[in-house]
Amino acid sequence: MSEEPGQSAPPHEPALPGQAPASASARRPVARWLQILFFAAIVRPFLALFIGLRVRGGEHLPEHDPFILIANHTSHLDTVALLGLLPLARLHRVRPVAAADYFLRSRLRRWFSTTLFNILPVDRHHVTKGSNPLSDMLAALHAGESLLLFPAGTRGGEDGAGHFLPGIAHLAETAPEVPIVPAFLVNLGRSLPKGTFLPVPFFAEVRIGPAVHVTGTRAEILAGLEAAVLALRGEK
């Protein structure tokens, strides 16, 4: 199953400089199969039958890794829904960026987050020169893995499209060849809002937009990415 990194990137895709062997293949095969099983047997039926998730613009999802998927954030279901869109064979190469202090807190939660969701844990409280979360993300991109990022940080109220944290602009600047794909999630925040643990089935929708390439100062990049996500909010 595991591909050589050279094969996964087609000729027309710009290869990242200094691409290391895919660290995804370093993932324990058991974890990878558990994740596939979990998504095929639980997540996808849950999204299709319980939530009734509708997908618009699914054709904008890049066919090749790495890419960066950014979205508004209102619910734990956001990650579930976005990963649920990906082909099972590609799941292990997409890393949801998640707060280490929250998702690694207890043993059970750690097992869930790392085995079933393959998160890329970042330390959001103790950022030093030595442990910059951005370097972990860049390393993952260099290894051919894609990232799923909620640039507004924590889950917000309303539609969770609050102001983006500057990290994403830094990432866009440092790895300009990686396509950034905006997504907007509708109604998942009603199904499982912050502070609740029982999902209520509301019809929900994922809207994916075309990849964006923004240049300029960090502030301009940040504003451009925010606008790309918010542009999907208005679509009906």
Add this chain to the structure above:
Amino acid sequence: MTWPTLSPVLTMGAVVLALLVLSSAVTLALRRMLPERDFAELWARVRAWWVMAAVFFAAVAVHPGVSLVFFALLSFWALKEYVTLLATRPADHTTLFLAFLAVPLQYALIWIKWYGVFIIFIPVYLFLLLPVTLVLARETRGFVASASQIHWGLMAFVFGLSHLGYLLQLPALPGRTVDGRALVLFVVFVVEMSDVLQYVWGKLAGRHKLLPTVSPNKTWEGLIGGVLSAALLAWPLRFLTPFTPLQTVLVALGICVAGFLGGAVMSAVKRDFGVKDFGALIPGHGGMLDRVDSLCWAVPVFFHYVWWAFY
């Protein structure tokens, strides 16, 4: 009569198949004869009927357990379409979860044929319980609206529609072959035909608007033509029922009118929500609710008449 040896499911399957072939042929002929007119919506509707009829017959023919799961999914999906359009508050979360939990519980009561609880679980017990769970959320603003809207949805789409399940569970009457499944086929066929015929009569002869502020497409001609022709269609189907011929036509008139009223109520609900359809599940038809709205009203009326008169 020579055909009571065929099972009701097979007979009705043949009738519906013939009607589907006929309507497809008519649509194709219309498209050929009037190429300047657009029949895309009609064609989408006819095709959707093929799918709906196939799913419905598969669900009803196999096993009562399969049928009940199917009816429970109809209720679940309809309630979901309704709740998605409600202006819910964050404080409603637990109550909404319990409302959805009521769907499997209600159908479980039907499965074990516990009539006494089936008939009061939602109207009495959940009526008492759900506002209490809203009180526990400690938010009084919008309390009455939430309590009313959530229970209203449960009554219409879970309690009302679940009568279809209990109807299915009714045993054969002594000395007759007619059982619950035949009654389900009768009420669903007659009410859905009434919907279709109201649409057709309205398109062909509709002149006088019936409820212009609620549902601009409903006309007197559509209502009268549709209900009367559906009641006439019910006449040869009395082998599915324990009714006398006159009774068959009167009951058919009653459920068609009830179905019309259900559709009108749901039109008003959609108007209030500011939407045209409840969803986009079925091409040409809208959501699940747009298709089962008339059943939510007609089936309880039908069930309670049969229950009172024969059981």
